[in-house]
Structures are given as structure tokens and as C-alpha cells.
Amino acid sequence: MNDIVQLDHGSGGRATQELVQRCFFQLFANEYLLQMNDSALLPWAGGQMAMTTDSYVVDPIIFPGGDIGSLAVHGTVNDLAMQGARPLYLTAGFILEEGLSLEVLEYVARSMAEAAREAQVMIVAGDTKVVPRGKADRLFINTAGVGVVPSGIRVGGQYARPGDSVLINGTIGDHGIAVLCKREGLAFEREILSDSAPLNDLVSGILESCPRVRVLRDPTRGGVATALNEIAQQSGVGIVLFEESLRIKEDVAGACEVLGLDPLYVANEGKVLVFVPPDDEQLVLNLMRNHPRGRDGVKIGQVTQEGAGRVTLETGVGGHRLVQMLHGEQLPRIC
Amino acid sequence: MPLWAERERVLKYVDAYRDSKLAKRLLETLQKRPYGSRTLRLMEICGTHTVAMFRLGLRQLLPSSLQLISGPGCPVCVTAAEDVDRALWIARQTGAIVATFGDFMRVPGSRSSLLTERSRGGSVRMVYASFDALQVARDNPHREVVFLGIGFETTAPTVAAAILQASREGIENFSVLSMHKLLPPAMKALLDGEGMDLHGFICPGHVSTVIGAAAYEEIAARYEIPCVVTGFEALDLLQGLHLLVDQVLAGEARVVNQYSRAVNWGGNPAAQRLLAQVFEPADAPWRGLGIIPRSGLKIRKEWQLLDAAERFAIPPMESREPPGCRCSEVLRGTVTPPQCGLFGKACTPETPVGPCMVSSEGTCGAYHQYHQED
Numbered sequence: 001m002n003d004i005v006q007l008d009h010g011s012g013g014r015a016t017q018e019l020v021q022r023c024f025f026q027l028f029a030n031e032y033l034l035q036m037n038d039s040a041l042l043p044w045a046g047g048q049m050a051m052t053t054d055s056y057v058v059d060p061i062i063f064p065g066g067d068i069g070s071l072a073v074h075g076t077v078n079d080l081a082m083q084g085a086r087p088l089y090l091t092a093g094f095i096l097e098e099g100l101s102l103e104v105l106e107y108v109a110r111s112m113a114e115a116a117r118e119a120q121v122m123i124v125a126g127d128t129k130v131v132p133r134g135k136a137d138r139l140f141i142n143t144a145g146v147g148v149v150p151s152g153i154r155v156g157g158q159y160a161r162p163g164d165s166v167l168i169n170g171t172i173g174d175h176g177i178a179v180l181c182k183r184e185g186l187a188f189e190r191e192i193l194s195d196s197a198p199l200n201d202l203v204s205g206i207l208e209s210c211p212r213v214r215v216l217r218d219p220t221r222g223g224v225a226t227a228l229n230e231i232a233q234q235s236g237v238g239i240v241l242f243e244e245s246l247r248i249k250e251d252v253a254g255a256c257e258v259l260g261l262d263p264l265y266v267a268n269e270g271k272v273l274v275f276v277p278p279d280d281e282q283l284v285l286n287l288m289r290n291h292p293r294g295r296d297g298v299k300i301g302q303v304t305q306e307g308a309g310r311v312t313l314e315t316g317v318g319g320h321r322l323v324q325m326l327h328g329e330q331l332p333r334i335c
Numbered sequence: 336m337p338l339w340a341e342r343e344r345v346l347k348y349v350d351a352y353r354d355s356k357l358a359k360r361l362l363e364t365l366q367k368r369p370y371g372s373r374t375l376r377l378m379e380i381c382g383t384h385t386v387a388m389f390r391l392g393l394r395q396l397l398p399s400s401l402q403l404i405s406g407p408g409c410p411v412c413v414t415a416a417e418d419v420d421r422a423l424w425i426a427r428q429t430g431a432i433v434a435t436f437g438d439f440m441r442v443p444g445s446r447s448s449l450l451t452e453r454s455r456g457g458s459v460r461m462v463y464a465s466f467d468a469l470q471v472a473r474d475n476p477h478r479e480v481v482f483l484g485i486g487f488e489t490t491a492p493t494v495a496a497a498i499l500q501a502s503r504e505g506i507e508n509f510s511v512l513s514m515h516k517l518l519p520p521a522m523k524a525l526l527d528g529e530g531m532d533l534h535g536f537i538c539p540g541h542v543s544t545v546i547g548a549a550a551y552e553e554i555a556a557r558y559e560i561p562c563v564v565t566g567f568e569a570l571d572l573l574q575g576l577h578l579l580v581d582q583v584l585a586g587e588a589r590v591v592n593q594y595s596r597a598v599n600w601g602g603n604p605a606a607q608r609l610l611a612q613v614f615e616p617a618d619a620p621w622r623g624l625g626i627i628p629r630s631g632l633k634i635r636k637e638w639q640l641l642d643a644a645e646r647f648a649i650p651p652m653e654s655r656e657p658p659g660c661r662c663s664e665v666l667r668g669t670v671t672p673p674q675c676g677l678f679g680k681a682c683t684p685e686t687p688v689g690p691c692m693v694s695s696e697g698t699c700g701a702y703h704q705y706h707q708e709d
Contacts, residue, residue, distance in 0.1 A: 004454050005454065006454045008685065014685060184463065260695065314392075315390070315391050315392040316355035316391075316569065317355050317358040317359060317362065317393065317569050318396065319393055319394075321391075321705040322704070324705075327683070327685055
């Protein structure tokens with residue numbers, strides 16, 4: 001029954017993990033790939049560089065708060081930043097469907113240029129392919145990026161320790177809901193904007209003042225729930241989330257209620273989960289709140305010894321429930 | 336008042352039912368009721384209630400004298416394998432487009448699911464509402480668009496409205512495969528079954544907005560079982576439990592409407608009229624419960640051009656329930672999901688064997704998603 005690729009395999013959740021394990025990891029296996037982080041850390045001139053790649057197929061191409069071009073820059077910049085790297089250079093590959101309006105392509109390219117400028121990276125190489133009408137959906141973009149890791153930085157999903165505080169730089173679920181509302185024509189009184197943004201400046205500020213940060217992870221596809229589950233598994237620790245600390249915009253919460261979605265599983269494109277030793281919690285929260293990308297920074301959870309590999313949520317009434325990885329496809333093509 | 340301010344007010348109004356201090360107080364008083372040595376078995380019929388209890392982590396906070404049993408109130412879960420197979424048969428017909436709600440895509444029939452049919456090239460569209468399916472029909476005038484009518488009394492009126500609209504507009508390529516079901520007949524069937532030692536029903540909130548709290552009066556009287564129509568927020572659920580416990584301990588059996596901010600005693604007459612205009616009750620197969628008399632909704636003769644069951648010559652299906660799957664017992668509340676040998680092993684949300692694992696409101700899905708083994 002499952003001998004073919006299904007949309008679930010692209011959800012970013014467990015099905016994706018299984019597909020990647022089965023088809024790629026074994027065949028491509030090497031020590032860098034098997035780090036299994038957002039980007040690979042490679043030895044370079046006595047230090048380390050980070051390298052990553054990501055493809056963007058979001059539908060619609062232009063959505064409130066961003067578009068496929070800015071997203072393609074932010075996503076790759078953020079994947080590098082999550083390894084503690086300073087992003088430097090990107091490449092951009094375009095797959096265009098015959099019939100795409102040049103006006104749209106130019107809009108997207110301008111948006112990429114602007115996003116690259118803001119993130120202080122250069123797009124240094126590219127590729128363009130055109131496929132016949134119907135063989136792709138208007139415009140797909142792949143970006144790859146490299147960056148350098150300043151010495152003394154050691155962050156990764158495997159370094160979370162019991163007692164660590166789990167912080168995030170603001171509200172959750174904005175991007176996924178913004179895209180979904182646009183695609184499905186769901187109108188709320190105030191437009192819900194994607195949070196798509198480069199995080200490298202915020203992250204480098206945090207790392208400069210607090211090199212003891214243990215984990216950085218951007219909760220994109222699969223949302224906060226999936227990202228935290230990955231970290232709990234990589235580090236062999238438990239994570240408890242506090243429901244009452246999670247910040248969700250009212251309209252996002254409303255849309256989630258209407259659509260039956262759990263904001264914990266909805267994608268973000270401008271958020272970072274930061275794991276720090278408890279002594280550094282206040283320092284990092286202050287740094288976040290003084291940065292334009294982290295005004296609503298908040299502590300949302302704690303790492304525990306118990307329940308290794310599992311994420312639980314402490315509910316408002318004092319109950320606990322398990323928070324699993326995303327199963328299957330919650331929302332198709334959000335990035 | 337501007338629209339957004341109205342919405343703000345409504346949302347705050349929801350927050351009022353999530354007050355955690357008050358919820359903790361209600362939990363404490365629930366702990367202190369004089370249960371003696373009794374164990375009260377209370378069934379929440381509705382899948383949304385099952386999920387809400389898990390999401391709030393309420394189950395583990397309740398007194399041990401209260402045993403919550405999940406009932407057959409997930410429309411996807413109770414769809415018989417034979418009905419799923421009929422939908423799959425339509426999806427394989429050249430030129431047909433099957434439009435359905437997302438959670439039905441994964442429900443396994445005897446050999447396949449709509450999701451699998453789609454990745455094999457079958458034309459299956461996920462829609463959020465029956466009227467979206469109507470739009471698919473308008474956009475594809477040369478293809479047969481079949482909407483799968485799944486759901487209880489809550490969803491059925493919107494499907495009835497789509498059928499009437501298609502008829503008014505003369506849309507000739509649209510039809511509905513009605514698998515709609517009615518909850519009160521299923522509640523009776525459960526109580527008529529063997530070994531169902533129940534002390535009270537937490538009656539569904541959404542279904543009751545349509546059928547009204549009065550719809551349970553016959554059940555409460557005939558079976559001497561208390562029924563409380565309940566909302567979905569923390570305070571709703573806790574108050575609903577209090578109202579049930581009150582009755583059980585006092586030896587009463589009445590219908591009480593806790594969810595009065597949404598549910599009327601008589602229900603929604605406009606929705607009821609729509610239902611009566613388009614559908615008529617018919618015997619229907621339920622997964623786990625078998626054929627229950629007058630528990631389904633069949634499209635009336637008058638609208639048979641819009642009835643996929645009439646439009647297509649669907650052959651009889653040789654359907655089978657998946658071997659080893661205990662969904663039918665889960666749906667009757669006689670076993671809990673972890674008691675099934677497939678649970679969490681062969682049967683997971685990615686590769687569901689039984690329908691209760693598929694739906695986000697299915698009991699197995701809820702257990703798998705939220706339940707921590709201690």
C-alpha cells in the first residue's frame with residue numbers, strides 16, 4: 001500500500017523522516033550527513049563551516065507577509081543560523097513553468113534581493129530551468145547556503161540537558177495560518193501575516209552574549225511540537241511545555257479553532273527555539289525582547305531527565321498530555 | 336461595533352470557559368462527591384469531547400470513581416468498510432472526481448484508501464465544505480463530481496443545502512454519496528447491546544445544536560439514564576460531569592442542557608427542515624455496531640439525480656474489516672485502544688489499520704496522540 005511517494009512524505013514529520021532514512025541516509029551515509037541538523041557542519045580552515053539546502057514550493061507564491069522568494073532566502077539563512085553559523089553566500093535554482101508571468105518572476109526576484117540584503121548574504125550563483133506547462137506549478141525555488149561558525153560555538157539538537165530552559169522569540173503558528181488562509185480564501189477581519197524573517201542577526205546577538213546556548217532550532221514544517229520532539233530524541237531528554245506560556249495571536253488561534261488545527265503543529269518561518277542553561281535564561285530573554293525579531297520572547301518549557309525522548313504539555317487545568325511529532329500532512333505546501 | 340471588535344468579544348467569551356483557577360476548584364469539588372464504593376461509568380458519545388478531555392489532560396485528574404468511556408461519535412470511524420469501498424470504487428471511475436473532507440482520505444477500506452487512490456492517479460479532492468465540492472463541479476463541467484456525505488446531524492444540513500443549491504442551479508455533474516448517520520439511534524443500539532453498564536451520557540454539543548436537547552428525552556426516560564448536553568471547554572466539561580454525577584447520586588435520569596449558550600431545547604428548526612426536505616431516515620451500517628434501524632440518512636427520491644448511489648451502478652462490495660483490528664469494540668467502549676494488539680505497532684496514524692486511528696477525533700487516534708502510559 002505504501003510503495004509510492006505520498007504527500008505525507010513531504011510533511012516534515014515522521015513520514016518524511018522515514019523516507020529520508022530509507023532512501024537517502026543509507027546510500028549517502030557519511031559523518032556530516034548523519035549529524036541530522038538543519039545544516040551540516042564541515043571542517044574548514046581550522047574552524048567550521050555550515051552548509052545547507054532547501055527547496056520552496058509554497059502555494060500561493062505570494063502570501064500576506066512574504067512570498068516564495070523572501071521565504072527561500074529566510075529559510076536557508078535560518079537553517080545556517082540554527083547551527084550557530086554566520087550565513088555568507090547563497091545559490092538560487094529556479095524551476096519555472098511555461099506560462100509564468102514575468103511580472104511575478106520579477107516580483108519574486110526583487111523580494112529575494114531585498115531579503116538577501118536584509119540578511120546580509122549574497123546570492124552568488126544560480127540556475128534556471130523551464131518545464132512545459134503542467135509539469136510544475138508556476139515556480140519552484142531551491143536555495144543552498146554556506147556560512148562560517150565562530151570559534152567557541154557548539155550548538156546542536158543533541159546538546160539539550162535536563163534543567164535547560166526552552167525559550168522562543170514570540171507567537172507561534174503565524175506562517176502556516178497566513179498561507180492557508182490566503183490559499184483557501186479564508187478571510188478574517190484583520191489579515192494574518194506570515195512571520196517569515198531572517199533570524200541570523202537575533203541569533204548571532206544571543207550567541208555573542210551567551211555562548212553557552214545549547215540548542216537552536218527553527219520550528220518550521222511540523223511546528224514547535226515536531227521540532228521539540230526531534231530535539232528530545234536527539235538529546236535523549238524529556239521536554240515539558242507550559243500551555244499557558246505559549247503565545248498565539250488571537251486571529252491565529254481563531255483560525256486554528258475553525259480549521260481544527262493545533263497551533264503547536266503549524267509552521268513558523270521567523271521563530272527560533274533556544275535551549276539555555278537556567279542561569280542564562282533571563283539574559284537571553286532580555287536579548288530577545290530588545291531585538292525587533294524577539295519582542296514577544298518567552299520561556300515556554302523546561303528540559304527534564306524523566307520521559308527521555310518525549311515531549312509533554314502541562315495544561316492550564318494542571319493535567320498533562322503527550323505532544324507527538326506531526327503525523328502525516330497537516331497543511332500541504334506551506335514552504 | 337466594528338466586526339473585529341465583535342470577534343474579539345466572542346473570543347474572550349471562549350476564554351472565560353477556560354479559566355484554570357475555576358477549573359481546578361471544580362475538579363476539587365468533583366473529587367469530594369460521596370461516591371462510596373461506586374464506580375460511575377460515563378460515556379462521552381462525541382469524538383470532539385474525547386479529544387478535548389485528552390487535550391486538557393482531564394482524564395488523569397478525575398476521581399478514580401469516575402470512568403470515562405469513549406463512544407461511537409466520530410463520523411469517520413463509524414463508516415462501515417463497505418461504504419468506504421463504495422467511495423473507493425467511485426474514485427477509480429474514469430472522469431469522476433471524489434470530493435471529501437480531509438480525515439476521510441486515510442480511512443482504510445478493504446484494500447486501499449482514498450489517499451492511496453490519489454497517489455495512484457485517482458482524482459480525489461480535499462474540501463472544507465460541501466459548497467466547495469459544488470464549486471469543483473462548476474469548475475469541471477465535464478466531469479462527475481461526487482461529494483462524500485460523511486457526518487452526523489451537524490454536517491448533514493450543510494450537505495442538504497448543497498444538494499438544493501445544485502438543483503436550483505441545474506448543476507448536472509454533482510452528486511452526493513450519503514453516508515450520514517444519526518446519533519440517538521446509535522445510543523439506543525448501544526444500550527440495547529449486551530454488557531453496556533452505563534450510568535450516564537455526556538451528549539454531543541455540536542449535534543445537539545441541530546437536534547436540540549429534547550432529542551434525548553426518550554432515551555433518558557426509556558433507559559433511565561441521565562443525559563447532559565455538554566460544551567467543549569474545560570469548564571463546560573467539568574460542569575457537565577458535575578451535572579451527571581448529581582443525577583446518578585440522586586437516582587435521577589433527566590436531560591440537562593449544560594451547553595445552553597449554543598444548544599436550544601428544540602434545536603435548530605431551519606436545519607431540521609433542510610434535513611427533512613432532502614433526506615429520509617434509513618437503516619444504515621455502522622462499523623462496530625452493525626446495521627442500526629433508521630440510523631442513516633438517505634437522499635429522498637425527489638433528489639435522486641443528485642444521489643450518487645442512484646447515479647452510479649456501484650456493484651455490491653465484498654468488504655471485510657481489517658484482521659486483528661478491534662475498532663468495533665473500541666467504538667462500543669468495551670475495550671480501550673491500548674488493549675488492541677495492533678495499537679501503536681501495526682496501527683499508527685501514518686499507517687492506520689482501523690478507522691479509529693485515522694480521524695483526529697477517533698478514540699485510537701486520540702489515545703495515540705495524547706495518552707501517556709504511566
